[in-house]
Amino acid sequence: MIKEQILKNLQKTLEKIGEKEVDIDLQPPTNADFGDYSTSMALKLTKLLKKNPVTIAEEIKNNFPKNDFIEKIDIIKPGFINFWIKPHQLLDYVQSVSTEKFDFPHFHLGKNEKVMVEFAHPNTHKLFHIGHLRNISTGETMVRILEAVGNKVIRSNYQGDVGLHIAKCLYGVQSEKSKIKSLKTLQEKIEFIGKMYTKGTKAYEDDIKAKEEINRINKMIYDQDQEILPVWQETKKWSLDYFNEVYKRVDSHFDRLYLESEFYKRGMEVANEALKKGILEKSQGAIVFNGKKYGLDTRVFINSLGFPTYEGKELGLAEKEFSEFGELDKNIHVVTPEQTSFFKITFKVEELIDEKKYKNKQHHLIYEWVKLKEGKMSSREGNIIEANWLIDQIKEKILKQFKCNDKTAEILAVASVKYSFLKTSTQTIIHFDMEESITVDGNSAPYLIYTYVRCQSVLNKDDYNSLTRKLVNSNIINNDELILLRKLYQFPEVVLKAVHEFSPNFIATYLYELSSQFNLFYQKNPILKADKKTKELRLLITKATANVIKKGLELLGIKTVEKM
RNA sequence: GAGCUCAUAGUUCAACGGAUAGAAUAAAUCCCUUCUAAGGAUUAGAUGGCAGUUCGAUUCUGCCUGAGCUCACCA
Numbered sequence: 214m215i216k217e218q219i220l221k222n223l224q225k226t227l228e229k230i231g232e233k234e235v236d237i238d239l240q241p242p243t244n245a246d247f248g249d250y251s252t253s254m255a256l257k258l259t260k261l262l263k264k265n266p267v268t269i270a271e272e273i274k275n276n277f278p279k280n281d282f283i284e285k286i287d288i289i290k291p292g293f294i295n296f297w298i299k300p301h302q303l304l305d306y307v308q309s310v311s312t313e314k315f316d317f318p319h320f321h322l323g324k325n326e327k328v329m330v331e332f333a334h335p336n337t338h339k340l341f342h343i344g345h346l347r348n349i350s351t352g353e354t355m356v357r358i359l360e361a362v363g364n365k366v367i368r369s370n371y372q373g374d375v376g377l378h379i380a381k382c383l384y385g386v387q388s389e390k391s392k393i394k395s396l397k398t399l400q401e402k403i404e405f406i407g408k409m410y411t412k413g414t415k416a417y418e419d420d421i422k423a424k425e426e427i428n429r430i431n432k433m434i435y436d437q438d439q440e441i442l443p444v445w446q447e448t449k450k451w452s453l454d455y456f457n458e459v460y461k462r463v464d465s466h467f468d469r470l471y472l473e474s475e476f477y478k479r480g481m482e483v484a485n486e487a488l489k490k491g492i493l494e495k496s497q498g499a500i501v502f503n504g505k506k507y508g509l510d511t512r513v514f515i516n517s518l519g520f521p522t523y524e525g526k527e528l529g530l531a532e533k534e535f536s537e538f539g540e541l542d543k544n545i546h547v548v549t550p551e552q553t554s555f556f557k558i559t560f561k562v563e564e565l566i567d568e569k570k571y572k573n574k575q576h577h578l579i580y581e582w583v584k585l586k587e588g589k590m591s592s593r594e595g596n597i598i599e600a601n602w603l604i605d606q607i608k609e610k611i612l613k614q615f616k617c618n619d620k621t622a623e624i625l626a627v628a629s630v631k632y633s634f635l636k637t638s639t640q641t642i643i644h645f646d647m648e649e650s651i652t653v654d655g656n657s658a659p660y661l662i663y664t665y666v667r668c669q670s671v672l673n674k675d676d677y678n679s680l681t682r683k684l685v686n687s688n689i690i691n692n693d694e695l696i697l698l699r700k701l702y703q704f705p706e707v708v709l710k711a712v713h714e715f716s717p718n719f720i721a722t723y724l725y726e727l728s729s730q731f732n733l734f735y736q737k738n739p740i741l742k743a744d745k746k747t748k749e750l751r752l753l754i755t756k757a758t759a760n761v762i763k764k765g766l767e768l769l770g771i772k773t774v775e776k777m
Numbered sequence: 778g779a780g781c782u783c784a785u786a787g788u789u790c791a792a793c794g795g796a797u798a799g800a801a802u803a804a805a806u807c808c809c810u811u812c813u814a815a816g817g818a819u820u821a822g823a824u825g826g827c828a829g830u831u832c833g834a835u836u837c838u839g840c841c842u843g844a845g846c847u848c849a850c851c852a
Contacts, residue, residue: 240795243797243799244796253795256795256832256833257832259832291796293796376851377851378851497850500850502849508780510847510849511849512848514850515850517850520850522852523851550781551846551847552847553782554780554781555847579782581783584845611815614815615815625815636801637790638791641790642783649788649802652801653815655801655802656800656801657801659815660815660816663816667812671813675812710793722791722792722800729800733816733817736817742811776813
């Protein structure tokens with residue numbers, strides 16, 4: 214990338230001037246009038262060199278090594294140095310992209326070039342709701358962009374299949390056991406356990422006897438008691454089958470599905486070993502981690518009844534995750550922010566257990582809640598927005614508003630939902646509104662896909678393949694074309710930035726800007742009716758735009774359509 | 778009570794310590810004899826308050842106000 218070359222040259226320039234210890238910033242400026250790359254290093258050097266920033270900038274400009282990729286260097290007002298890349302460099306890149314080849318720069322989080330992304334984590338016996346949808350969209354795109362920059366990525370998913378909520382549900386199921394046989398479709402089964410969960414939850418609060426029974430069921434699940442085992446397993450299977458359908462629908466999958474029940478035993482063993490080593494300690498009948506020394510909270514790993522808590526089980530899970538697939542550089546947990554304390558502590562305990570294995574290798578990627586206008590979702594209130602239901606609603610809206618077939622509407626609906634989550638930063642709370650939140654116009658997936666389809670439509674009408682020959686730099690590149698060439702050139706850097714900061718929204722924003730610029734270009738400049746040379750250039754731009762949009766959306770986990 | 782996070786147009790969101798704070802949406806007005814109008818153009822609108830650091834602050838620091846989350850046997 215030219216960015217690297219400019220940086221290297223700036224480094225050399227600094228050495229010539231006699232300064233070394235300055236970190237050089239170099240980014241595309243917000244305003245394209247200021248060139249392709251801009252640095253404010255001269256401003257930062259004012260103090261060190263005790264000179265006017267503009268003078269320093271001049272000095273840098275004059276000492277910048279001769280090269281064949283910079284068109285011009287400008288110095289502006291307070292002391293910015295702006296670089297303009299030669300158009301033929303941009304053309305070369307766009308030409309390579311027009312053949313659907315994408316070479317992203319590599320970026321690794323460690324020497325193993327292998328990471329795990331743990332995401333989705335729904336609980337069985339519960340609905341897969343919009344919150345999970347945001348999680349899975351985020352996790353899926355993280356997987357894809359990490360792969361794009363050269364990592365082997367393991368997709369994992371830790372699904373809760375034990376706990377009080379499941380006992381509540383099974384209590385309800387037990388009370389209406391006779392109905393089970395009449396349930397035929399998966400949909401009916403899921404609705405049934407949903408209702409039974411509500412029933413169990415109410416009983417738990419209103420009826421002391423029921424509460425005792427639910428606690429007993431909870432213990433039986435942990436003990437794998439034959440009395441409850443068959444129902445637990447059957448209903449769990451319904452949930453897992455249902456989750457699989459959702460994963461498929463949103464174009465996601467996993468290499469490894471972990472279940473919480475798998476780590477009950479091993480978690481307890483690991484916690485006890487940690488107790489012997491003095492990492493954990495006994496307190497009021499429980500085994501806890503005293504975080505005070507480290508400025509952390511104190512949390513329970515094995516409760517006073519002798520059961521491992523979520524924390525305890527996490528130790529078993531971590532051990533497995535870090536051994537099953539060889540050495541990992543990083544394990545990225547895509548989880549909501551209220552678990553920050555939980556992760557800080559489990560990560561610390563793991564580090565104390567085996568520093569080499571765990572230290573700096575666990576990462577909590579915080580993604581925020583999807584809240585409803587009325588407040589937080591809760592199954593008790595019955596205001597859960599189920600993932601499938603939401604996608605169906607959007608699909609219906611699309612079918613009503615536009616002429617397209619079912620298959621296209623399905624892809625566009627899933628795309629709309631995913632994109633509306635991914636275009637905002639992961640750490641922003643989404644205030645969900647059915648009418649406004651999932652948009653199919655403006656900055657939306659259909660807008661991007663429409664732009665792609667437009668490109669395809671033009672390309673399909675072309676009677677000869679003008680893209681096979683190499684375009685040489687001509688002076689006829691107009692401003693609209695140049696803007697697009699420069700924008701296209703930024704794609705790999707944007708992807709790199711997105712991985713670097715775990716911020717897929719950078720890609721979404723970039724794709725929107727690219728589409729927007731293309732649509733403006735399209736409006737003003739005829740492509741197929743232009744003279745031969747111009748037409749070749751414009752077709753090249755069209756092809757490259759289409760490829761970048763398609764690839765960019767793919768990195769976001771979003772499919773495109775060819776016609777709409 | 779302690780700690781963490783957040784506060785930007787009417788609304789929902791962007792912005793790496795940088796240049797004129799970007800969009801979408803809602804409103805008004807234009808553009809289909811031209812490659813898909815699910816498009817494009819124009820107009821109007823915002824950094825909670827007070828200090829500080831800096832050549833430069835939405836971004837960093839402190840205080841204030843307001844919201845959310847967490848702080849031992851749930852997951």
